[in-house]
Amino acid sequence: MSFTKTTEQASHYQALEEMSVHDLLCNINREDQTVPLAVERALPQIEKLVSRVVEQLKKGGRLFYIGAGTSGRLGIVDASECPPTYGVPHDLVNGIIAGGDQAIRRAVENAEDHTTQAWLDLEAHHIGPNDFVIGIAASGTTPYVLGGLEACNQKGIATGGITCNAGSPLALTAQYPIEVVVGPEFVTGSSRMKAGTAQKLVLNMISTTAMIQLGRVKGNKMVDMQLSNNKLVDRGVRMIMGEIPVSYEVAAELLEKHGSVRQAVAFYQSQS
Structure with missing residues (x-):
């Protein structure tokens, strides 16, 4: 299957090394301003996914994020902030990164290329039919993520995906795909920039909305937050x-x- 990886297309800006600090900052900011609009266009997809996540959590299920590199780290950040913010158990929302915890700080060579490892990582958490697994991959082609979602689909576990390319293998594999198409990056191929920002915004929406739906917010206050400082x-x-x-x-x-x-x-x- 062929599709266009807009995240890999050439930047709209040339000769970056010749720009002043002022121009670099202004141009990066100009590109960043397009991200919330791309997220807005994906709201119908986000709503479908979050509705199913809430349904699974109310059944006693858990939410899992799987990803590699920046995508995996973003999932871990979102998952790790749920217990202190909302007072939920540490295993309710889980972030799993290709290469294991050591990959949070340093890239693990070829970790994202293993097609069977994500399922093994999920099995270690005793994944079950009430759980929901979201694969995060800006490119939509990460083998680690695709393999994990395919295994979940085969075993009757609900799946979602967050990608920044339209029509990607991830979007075709996930039962509840979210496609936030942000276009070429300021630095060509640097998907930790706009794509990463888009993924972070979507993750914020997923976990925040789910926690509110589970009754973890009263009015607009985090009434169950952990008193850790x-x-x-x-x-x-x-x-x-x-x-x-x-x-x-x-x-x-x-x-x-x-x-x-x-x-x-x-x-x-x-x-x-």
Whole structure:
């Protein structure tokens, strides 16, 4: 199958090394401004995928991201931020990168070319029919990701994909594909730029919407966030004060005793 890899097409800009710092920054910024519009065009696809993700999570399933290189790292970032932000178990949203955890910091040679390794990595998490697996690949051709999705499809596990090329093998393999076509990169082929930004925006939308649908946000507040530093404790105290008529000191005592904004407010209201 042949298709056009717009992520690999030549940059619209020439002689980058001759540009001033000002011109480089302005031109990169100009290209970056096109990314949210590309995401907007993919909203119908994103909605279908997120609706299915929520359905699977409500069944007791988990969400998995698989990817290589920048795509894999973005999945890990999104997954790792869900427990502290929303107070969910660490294994509810999982990021898996080709080459294992060592590839988070340093590229692992040829890791993305293994077609069977993603399934082995998923099996290590005891993947099951209630789970949902999203393959992330800007090119839409990464063998590691494609092999993982194909294995999931064969075993009745729902699959999605995020790619930045239209009509790619990834989009044809995933049951719920998302195609955010951002066009050529400022530096030809450097898909960590616009493509990476697009993937990050989509991942934000997926996990945030899913967590809200699961009841992990009240109003617009992260009432289940983990209180892992002084800044977050202070935020939690002020959130409590916004919900119930108590002083800072009383709110702090409630938070320390009950461990979360939700539980602190619920206890106070039950006593009123």
